[in-house]
Amino acid sequence: MTPVDLSTTVLHAVRRAVREDALRAPVPARVRVERTRPGGRGDYASAVALQLAGLAGLRAGEVAEILRDRLAGAPGVAGVEITGPGFLNFTLDAATGAAAHRDLVHRVREQGRRYGHGDALAGQRLRLGHAREVRAAVTADAVRRLLTAQGADVHLACDGEPDPDWARLGVGTEAYGMPQAEAPGAAHDEPRVPGAQAEALIRPVPAGDTAAALPARLGRDAARWGLLSVAGHDRAPLGPGLLAQTEANGLFRVRYAHARARAVLRGADRLGVAVAGPGEDIDATGAAGLLTLLDAHPGVLAGAARHRAPDRLVRHLDAVAAAFFDFHDAAPPLPVGEEKPSAAHRSRTALAEAAGTVLAGGLSLLGVSAPEHL
Template identity: 80%
Template sequence: MTPVDLSTTVLHAVRRAVREDALRAPVPARVRVERTRPGGRGEYASAVALQLAGPAGLGAREVAEILRDRLAGAPGVAGVEITGPGFLNFTLDASAGAAAHRDLVHRVREQGERYGHGDALDGHRLLLVHAREVRAAVTADAVRRLLTAQGAAVRLSCEGEPDADWTRLGVSARAYGKPQPEAPGAGAGGAPREADGKPSTQAPAVSLDSTDPRAHGGPPTPVRTVPAGETAAALLARLGPDAARWGLLRPAGHDRAALGPGLIAQTEANALFRVRYAHARARAAVRGAAALGITVAGPGEDIDATGATALLALLDEHPAVLAAAARHRAPDRLARHLEAVAGAFFDFHDAAPPLPVGDEKPSAAHRTRTAVAEAAGTVLAGGLSLLGVSAPEHL
């Protein structure tokens, strides 16, 4: 059982308690579970009972007892204890955890770089209108990629004539001009005009730098400009397309983009380098295994999770991260997630090297570790692609 699975299991218990009228409180959108701190009980803990106590008009321990009764015997949960003022502490079923890890790694390897893509926005047609400014253009393009990965049909439009150099940053606004005022009785959102003055689409127009209430998932956050006078041509000359896109997308929309030379430095301090280097190391592990005659573990084989628990948890969270990044129009969420995956991959690689070291002989453990490395590399490559950043196999 992964942390996401456990969170869902606890949420089901809350819903059941409310449905049975044992608990009168609003059901939260999600339940947070965390690794138990040193000295704590079990493997994971949740403060959901404390969160629900006030609205339910009950003591937190009483709420915890209600939930514990409904968690008893849940698949993948070996035991539930209540500690402190009402924390729920979970011990997981090791066999169920092994099955979850096996299924997760197989699912990533089977779906490839499309792992995490979904159909939540099937049937949605959106037109993203952005300012004539390089960061707004790149952000709009990344949001388009994220929304498309969730099934939406998306087009971009610029409020003014697009900068020709944006194409070298992977941006292509197929229309430009502010949306025209709606005709009486027309649906929500006007349509922008092509260069010949004809409507470009009938999709609802949603601006990326306004607070349009029609935006799916709520109004987008305004995007601050880059330093005055910074153009696409200047960024490309100094940083190249990959580092320029990462530098524009990594900060949250309300933060100023840092576009210094550190973005192209091949050092630990450069987050982009760490992410791409982790991808290259993962791919190298798979190539090295093949050279040694080590076959990657197949779908029916258990996964040796030694040193990989944190990494597997992040891989499991990837679909939810993509959905949230699309919903909130926040590519920075995906960038931060990729940084976390890269860090967890390096920790895994150091704790349980996928390839034999020294005189060590290839074993079944190396087969499963190679599968984990391959899954990590796949998630990193897919995430970078959605940000419009390349993922080279060699660095």
């Protein structure tokens, strides 16, 4: 069972309790579960009972007991315990967890860079407009990529004549001349694309630089990363730090993690270490955080598309990179010294490949390259 599976299981328990009138509270859109902290009990924990207690007019402990009764015997859950004021602590079935890890890694490797793409927006035709400014153009381009990855048919437009220098940042527009909205969220004139749904203009805080100057100073990749790395209401960091090959630079961390993952595969090939196949278990030593993030990737992509927020994907990729390095240090994927290749090395190599695949796919959606070597 993955964290996403567990979250869904808990959410079903909440719905069942409400349906049975044991709990009178609105059902949340999602339930958050997280790894148990040091000293805690079980594998995962959730504060959903504390979240619902006030709304239900009950103590958190009472809500936790209601949910525990409905979680007993759930597939993949070996035990549920209540701690503190009403935290739910989950112990997962080891066999089920191993199968989930195996299926997750195989799914990522099988789907490649399209892992996390979906059809939630299939059939939707959107006309996505943006202000005539370089950050707005790059943000709209990234949002278009995210929406398209979820199945939407997106028509990109600008509220003025596009700047030809946007092409230096990988941005192209299919139409222009969209009238500006009278206010945020206001409707536009009728869409020029038949059947398309018009949206309000994308207007992040301007970059304060031109489309010609940015790539000349930073290059396309660093410029795009800087423009997309924070929410639109914050000023984009566009300083020389984006070019520094240091741990302080998020772009370097993510691309270096991808390059290291690819290096693992090259090393495995040289040493004759075969990558674990679909039927082999995955050694999760040091990889709990990484597996959780890989499992969450489809949800992150869907959320970034839904909220028109590519910065969510930027933060997620940074977290995946950090988790990959933690895993790599805790359980080196390749044999060291006189160590002979084993099943553990095969499975760790498969996990490294999956991590690199997610990083490359995410960078692609941001319009940033993922080099094999740094």
